[in-house]
Amino acid sequence: MPQRFGIGVIGYGYRVGGLVSQLMALCREIELVSVCDPSPDSIASARAVAPSVEVCTTPEELTRNPRVGWVLIGSPNSFHREHATIAMRAGRHVFCEKPLATNLADCLAIRDVVRETGKSFFFGLVLRYAPLYTRIRQLLDANSIGEIISVDFNETLGFNHGGYIHQDWRRHRAAAGTHMLEKCCHDIDIVNWMVGSRATHVASFGGLRYFIPANRTIADEIGPSPTGRRAFQDWPQTKGDPFTLDKDIVDHQVAIIEYASGVRASFHTNCAAAIPERRLLLLGTHGAIRADLHTGTVELQKIGWDEPRVIYKVTSTLADHAGADAQLVVALADWIIRSAPPRTGIDHAIDSAVTCFGIDAALDERRVVDLQTLWNQAGIRH
Numbered sequence: 001m002p003q004r005f006g007i008g009v010i011g012y013g014y015r016v017g018g019l020v021s022q023l024m025a026l027c028r029e030i031e032l033v034s035v036c037d038p039s040p041d042s043i044a045s046a047r048a049v050a051p052s053v054e055v056c057t058t059p060e061e062l063t064r065n066p067r068v069g070w071v072l073i074g075s076p077n078s079f080h081r082e083h084a085t086i087a088m089r090a091g092r093h094v095f096c097e098k099p100l101a102t103n104l105a106d107c108l109a110i111r112d113v114v115r116e117t118g119k120s121f122f123f124g125l126v127l128r129y130a131p132l133y134t135r136i137r138q139l140l141d142a143n144s145i146g147e148i149i150s151v152d153f154n155e156t157l158g159f160n161h162g163g164y165i166h167q168d169w170r171r172h173r174a175a176a177g178t179h180m181l182e183k184c185c186h187d188i189d190i191v192n193w194m195v196g197s198r199a200t201h202v203a204s205f206g207g208l209r210y211f212i213p214a215n216r217t218i219a220d221e222i223g224p225s226p227t228g229r230r231a232f233q234d235w236p237q238t239k240g241d242p243f244t245l246d247k248d249i250v251d252h253q254v255a256i257i258e259y260a261s262g263v264r265a266s267f268h269t270n271c272a273a274a275i276p277e278r279r280l281l282l283l284g285t286h287g288a289i290r291a292d293l294h295t296g297t298v299e300l301q302k303i304g305w306d307e308p309r310v311i312y313k314v315t316s317t318l319a320d321h322a323g324a325d326a327q328l329v330v331a332l333a334d335w336i337i338r339s340a341p342p343r344t345g346i347d348h349a350i351d352s353a354v355t356c357f358g359i360d361a362a363l364d365e366r367r368v369v370d371l372q373t374l375w376n377q378a379g380i381r382h
């Protein structure tokens with residue numbers, strides 16, 4: 001009889017439900033033993049992949065099951081602290097979706113429990129597993145553009161994606177944190193990784209100018225989709241009108257970041273872009289790299305006379321984060337079955353969260369924020 005590896009899930013929604021289905025398809029030894037989720041629809045999805053799954057009403061009940069060795073957390077962000085700490089204190093290894101938590105105190109409380117329990121903590125910064133970013137990191141490691149001087153990057157979302165965000169629990173800061181934290185912590189993490197340094201100063205402007213009641217008529221102007229769905233509400237999980245629902249997140253934001261290494265970066269996000277992009281432009285002393293996850297293209301150009309432009313085509317199927325989901329699932333399987341240490345852990349989680357908290361403080365308070373206070377609170381020297 002082959003060894004079985006039992007997992008439990010707290011928050012079996014769209015994201016972690018999808019990862020678990022892929023994980024179980026990849027590894028028959030991995031078994032979904034227990035699930036905790038208040039939604040009957042989510043429980044039905046869990047039962048579709050594991051008909052005899054135990055259904056728990058509390059995370060404590062889930063972690064009492066001795067067959068659960070690993071807990072995967074896919075609940076809304078404001079629950080991550082409670083769910084992660086309960087699971088680790090009960091002796092379980094934890095995979096937690098991004099962002100770590102909605103405020104610094106909760107992030108640091110999770111890190112304290114990681115340190116205190118010594119449990120393995122796998123953090124869901126999926127873009128680090130995307131072949132496109134791995135290729136860029138390899139080019140930087142090969143010194144292809146010399147020292148990075150400045151960076152420009154963005155995450156502009158297609159209108160149905162933005163519409164989804166503005167009708168979901170993500171539209172409330174109490175549940176999700178800010179848009180910068182909830183959605184763009186990935187992009188911030190990628191630039192932290194490429195630059196290899198921590199942000200020291202940030203400034204930001206942003207607001208809500210698109211998903212407001214006055215713009216509801218834009219959906220009428222565009223008309224229904226070929227399948228008869230209203231514009232901005234074409235995602236299967238969409239439940240309401242993103243223009244009229246109450247919300248307290250932004251729909252567009254710009255930020256500038258200065259790193260300890262001297263690198264300066266600018267970032268732009270927008271939730272209703274006719275041209276969606278996840279573009280990254282790195283300008284170095286000896287060359288430039290320009291990439292876009294949507295087109296799956298990485299361009300490398302050296303500074304010099306008649307230098308050729310080298311173009312790498314990488315996977316660009318956005319439904320699975322450009323190939324990153326499949327790589328993440330392989331890493332999850334290695335973590336569970338072979339105890340392989342995760343590539344993305346608590347330190348990456350804290351670094352991206354602190355940078356986002358600083359950017360949002362800059363936006364809210366309309367000032368340049370020196371991140372030293374936040375790094376000090378996090379006990380991090382840079």
Ligand SMILES: NC(=O)c1ccc[n+]([C@@H]2O[C@H](COP(=O)([O-])OP(=O)(O)OC[C@H]3O[C@@H](n4cnc5c(N)ncnc54)[C@H](O)[C@@H]3O)[C@@H](O)[C@H]2O)c1
Nearest residue numbers: 011012013014015036037039042074075076077097098126
């Ligand atoms: N890495 C990525 O690219 C990525 C992509 C999407 C979502 N996420 C993250 O995954 C998490 C879930 O997002 P989603 O899109 O799956 O949302 P979702 O709404 O589809 O799923 C959330 C699930 O949590 C359940 N839930 C709510 N309150 C709960 C509670 N108190 N206890 C247990 N379960 C509870 C809901 O019923 C639902 O099933 C979020 O943290 C989100 O930021 C990450």
